[in-house]
Every structure is written in C-alpha cells, then in structure tokens.
Amino acid sequence: MNRHTLRHAAWGLSTLLLGACGGGPEALPPGSSPEVLPVGFTFLPQPEDNPLTQEGVELGRWLFHAPRLSGNGQVSCATCHVQEHGFSDGVARSTAGVTQHPLSRHTPALVNLAWMEGLFWDGGAKNLESLSLAPLTQADEMGQADLEGMMAGLSADPDVVRRFEAAFGPGEPTLGKLLRGLAQYERTLVSARSRYDRWRRGEPGAFLTEQESRGLALVRQRCTPCHDSELFTDNAFHNNGLDERFGQGEDVSRGRGRVTLRDEDAGRYKTPTLRNVAVTAPYMHDGRFATLEAVLLHYRGGMVRSATLDGAFLREGQAPGVTLDDAEAEAVLAFLHALTDEAFLSDPSLGPPDAP
C-alpha cells in the first residue's frame, strides 16, 4: 500500500468512524466543501474506490470549469450548469452546446447528487463516475469527438498533470481519473444552508413565517411521496401527467422507459428536488413551465391521463391532480422560496477555481 492509498484509506476510515459516532459536519474532510449536510445525514456517500479527497475535489472543480474538454474548446460543464441557477441554466432547452442546437431535455440542476442513484432525467447514468462521458461526447453538448486527443492535450500540460497527480498519485492523467475527479466535485454540491435548513437545525434567528410553515406542512402532506425527505425528492421516476403519449424505441419522450425498456416506465422522469427550486426555472424535463406558478397550476388542474400516470394523482370523482386551494398554493409557493440556499448558490469554493 503506497502512501497515497494509505492516506485515502485513513480518510475513508475517519469519515466512517465519525459518521458512526453521529458526527455532523465534522465527518467531512477538513476544510472541504460541503460544510454541512441536510438534517439527519451524517456522511457524504462515496464509492470505496473513489473516496473524496481535497485534491480530487479540486481536480474535479477545475475540470468542471474547463472549456478545453469540449470539441470546440469553448463549452465547459459550467456553461450549462450555472451555480446561481442551482447548477442549471435558466432556459428550457439549452442552445449553449458546441453546435448551438437545442438539446432534447432541460439542463437538470445539480443538487445533492451524492444521494442520487440514476442520473439524468431518465436515470440512464448509473453513477457520477459514469455520468460525465455522455455530456462530454454528446454531439450537441460538449461535442468531444476525440477523447484520446483530449487526454493527450491534458497530459501535455504540466499544470494539469500536477493536478491529476495531486489527486490520484503519480502517473498519466487518464479518462478514468478524469471521470473520478469530476464525480468527486459533483458529490460536494450539497445544498443544506437554506433558511429552511437553518430553521430545521434550530439555529439562532432562523425562522419560517406562519405561511411558510403551512406551506411546509402542505408539501409534506400533498407533495409526497415524490418530493419526500430532507432531500425533497424520492429520487425515483414518475409520470406526473404532462403528456398523453410517449415515443417508442430510443425516442427521448419515452422517458425512463427508454432506459429500462419497460412499458410501465414510459413517460416517467426523475423527481427533481424542491431545494433551490425558485432559481431553477423553467421546470419539467423539457422546461415547458416557465414559472412555479405555472407548475402549481398544472398540478392543480392541468394534468392529463395516460397509461403510466402515477397513482398518487388519482382523485375520486375528479380529474387527476394535487388538491390545493388558492391560499394553500400561495403557502406552498412561499415555502418553496425558503428552500433557496444562497450560501450554496454563491459559495466561491464551488465556483470557478482561481487561475493557477
């Protein structure tokens, strides 16, 4: 065991031990982001063969903001995953990729991914380590058609080699290390410092207004089981009544069914978190709703039936939907704004790294 692995092991061990002791923020690597986790979470899940290290996270952060990874050298992950929008981009279907063609889906926000299995709207990417290859090579996104050339370019830059070696020990930068570095950084995109969180932890001066409290109660009552838990998502796939028909084969409108190839998954999409939802407009997998108000109107009365519509929306003697009167909808809206995590959205340690 070399010193490097030893260090990793020691870190993993200390994380494990502290986690077991019920330690909160202390369980995280010292000095690294995130500083806090949502209430009830004691450690940041991470695969045994890619444990978080400060250097690994730093490498990932640098890669995330590096346009040189793209086919035309101008598009980075951060082009579409903009921090102030909860690492989404504010448009329905981005045209910011290398070809400027609209993408087939809305850029998902990157929030609390460490607890998410199945990335993308259809969950096709099984983990953060495998995720990045898709946007990297997709022709309209980063359009990198020459992964080997990209790695050769990185290996020829001493500063880059230094970053890789700091993160993963001596040796050439490899695609595997690149994927692992990005995954480490993405795991640290933890949102747990909203006004709701501070109130939840009982921090001095933290509060929810009476209307927000009612909104929270309504979310817990009417928006579950989908927007459940402290993550405000069940990380599962549901059909929330957007469309009547879905495509076949590899058609993207097949939703989750495109990945599982099962009829019952047609038109199902990953539940997005409600955290930072006020800054991640527009909404749904295709960004069809421009505002939260429009989203609430859809749930209250705009749903359409289809074979795979989620049973949670079925109501006796009524069209499918979520029952909320005007005042309740207002309260829900008010509460959703309390989930905006300004610290997360402006944390410089998650933003572009300083130039070397």
Added chain:
Amino acid sequence: MTLHFPSSMPRFVRASVLSALTFTLIPACGEDTSSNPTTLSVTERQELNQRISELEAEVTRLEGQLAEQQQQQGATEQEKQALSTELGSLKQQLAEARELLASQDWDGVLVKLEAAQGEVERLKGVLAATDGALSLNAGLVFGSAPFALDQTFTTAGGDSLRFTELRYWLSNVKLRKQDGTKVALANSYHLLEVIKAQAVDGTSSPATLPANRREQVDMVAVPAGVYTGIEFSIGVDPTYNDDLSRQAGELHVLKNMTSSAWMWFTSYIFTKTKGQYVKVDGTSDTFAWETGTNADYRTVNLDFTAPVTVNSQKQVKVNLRADVAALFTSLSPRTTPTINASSATERATLSDGFKAMFSVVSVDNSNR
C-alpha cells in the same frame, strides 16, 4: 564445467537441472573432503567455489520468480513475506559459505551448502506449486467450416451471410476444482475479435484499431491445482459495467465497445456481430447486432474431458470451439437486421446464442 541450455527451455527447468547436478555433486565432494579435509586441491576448491556461485545464481532466479509472482498477485501478502524472508536467509547462508571457503573451513562450507541446497529445493517446490499459466483458445468456426470475414456462410435457417466484424468480451475466467469450488483469475477482461481496420469512435485523430484476429487469451499467475472444468462470461459483470471509470484487464472506453447510444444505459457493448445478408429479393443488405446491459451478461460452464493439473511444470491449453452458427439458430438477419440497446428481447436471445456457442474440443496438459 559449463552448462548449456537451449534458450527456449523455461527458466525453472534450467534451474531444476542445475540443482539436480549440484545435488549429485555435493555428496561426492563431501566424501572426498571428509577423508582429507585439510588438503584440498586447487580444482576441488574451484569446484566448491563454483557450487556456491551456482546456488547464488539459483537464489537470484528464485528472487526473480518471486518478484514476478508478487506482481501477478498469485500469493497472499503473508506468503510473499515468508518467501522473501527465506530467500534472504538463504543468501546469508551462501555469504557465510564464501567466508568459510576463504578461511579454508571445508567442512563448514559443505554443511552450509547442503543446508542451502535443501532450502533451495524446498522453495522451488513452494514457488512451483503457486505459479501456473493457462491458455484459452476459442477457435471460431461456422458449423463445420473455419470462420472468416468476407466469406459466405449459410445458416441452418437458410440465410446466406458474410461477416464484416465479430467481437465479444470474454471475462471472469474461473477454473473449477474437483470439489466444485472455483478459482477466479484476476483482471480477466479480454476482448476477442475478428475485425478489419476501423476508426476509433470518440477520436478524430488518424488512430485506427488495426485489423485483428484474436481467439486466444493467455493467463498467468493461475493458482496451482487440479481442475475439472472452466467457467467464463460473455460481457462485463455489473461491478465494472455499471461504473465506466473502473478499469481492469483490457476494459477501456476507447475500444469501440461503448457508444453514445449505450452510454445512456451505462453499459459496455458486450458483443458485436456485423455483416451482410441476402434478402428475399436476392439483393443484400447489412445486419448489425449488438448486446449489452447487465441483463445480457451470460456465463458459460464447461467440463474438461479429463482433470488438468496447473502448476509451473505443466502447460495447460484449453481448446474451445466457438461456433458462430449458434447465434443464428433463433434469430435471422432477414427478420431482425438490427439488434441494439432498445431491442431487449432480441438481445436476450442473441446473448443466449453466445452462451451456447462454446464447446470443449481438447485440453492439452503436457509437461513444459
């Protein structure tokens, strides 16, 4: 005395010949010297010197063998430690023998040498018992004919086919012991193929994958033992298939065994079968069949005709027959010209075909 060995002779064979010679010479030497310990001739002294040198060379060879095994992870950490320690003390003994030789303590030299000799033999036995190699040859055929690209074959269903590409991952080779337990071979991810030169997907550089025909995998550090069968899989197991950043064996994203259509599923392409088929109207068209995703992972279990012994003295070559015709027993390019990520049912059938295509022809277990 100089010993000439053909360079083709494996290293350990040379070593054992050498030690056998040493072993027979030493007692003879002992008789000579015990009768008259103080009057050793120059020749006799040189012989003793030679003996020590030979044993030293032997120890160096054993060290090399040990180092090789350590790289191949054949033995446990404790075993390697123990062997290293023993080799160290052997070297110490030989150094002492040299000192005794210099001080003309002939008896002392002989005692040391005999002890060292016994130790060398024992260590060789230990190393031989852990070091083995295995070749697995999956010779491609189509029915009774040898398989080749651009050659016309007729399936049992009457389809006329010409292949342009055949590739598959052969992974997780395990040997089965007589008691039913299995020994897994490390880093067992091998890409077998018959391909023409092709551009590497995901690169615009002039680099191409060269035309290649590979039907054999050679595995080292195979634990010694007596085995009655072999097991291997077609495709990549979920541990590695679910995380494309993990690397083992020959797994790599830039081998044209991944593509954007499959990345959505997070899977390697497990198999590729491509070529032309003749349509009903007599014209020909292309067919392209791929399998992938964890659901398509298949494991093949085959019994050897007779138990085989794996150790450093024995050569083991398993000759399989891989009959491509088996892929076409339930599928026809006429009705199914394309099988890809979204054709789950056809993929399952094709994967079963890959599982069924292998049979044992012979197992060569001769001495090296």
